[in-house]
Amino acid sequence: MTRGRTGGGEQQFDLIAVVVAEPPDPTLLPGVAEPVGPEQAHILALCRGTPLSVAELAADLDLPVGVVRVLLGDLLTAGLIRVRRPVPPALLPDERILQEVIRGLRAL
Template sequence: MRTSEDGVPPGSQWYDAEAGPLVRPYAVTGGRTQAAPTGARLDLIALVAADNGVADPQGDALLGPEHRALLALCRDEIQSVAELAADADLPVGVVRVLLGDLLEAGCVRVSRPVPPAQLPDERILREVIDGLRAL
């Protein structure tokens, strides 16, 4: 193996002891690039919540550390896929694959935010409030 003058192999000069172990995204997902077909849309604004009815998944041997990290993040509050990716410091594609695994295991629930077109019109709400005040 070739080494430079300081005894470091070529290409490794960018890594240091403080960086910690480097795990490639394909290793985290087992080489998969798509989530399992669960029927749920895992786009950036999909909301993810931990399913409280599931027994403690921490002991599940099938869950890796990244799965457990995502579960911990969405256990406290409902978060979007984009927020989970940012908080877990993982690429969105990796988070989608991991969430697909968690969906299949029944550990999380995924829902869609209410589209603005389905929200009540602000004008109507103001009229209702004014009507209630008039009583």
């Protein structure tokens, strides 16, 4: 499946990163599958219906997360998926600010 590779290339896939399949390439002829293996085709099929996290994909495919990361790296390089990374905790609003917003809304 991974042809002996152990990493996802330069890309590091967080377990909670969300994977979304890109629309099929319009230059492909109808009925011609994308140039991927069966596991990658399964990933694309799963992500076309609903965006899934890396952990969910590994569970659905019954494959180790490391293998899924390698397969996702190939799909990302081919432009067949997009990955939405989780927001780093440092960029999330402060809890105190959120509490102030809630109190303000309740006051309305």
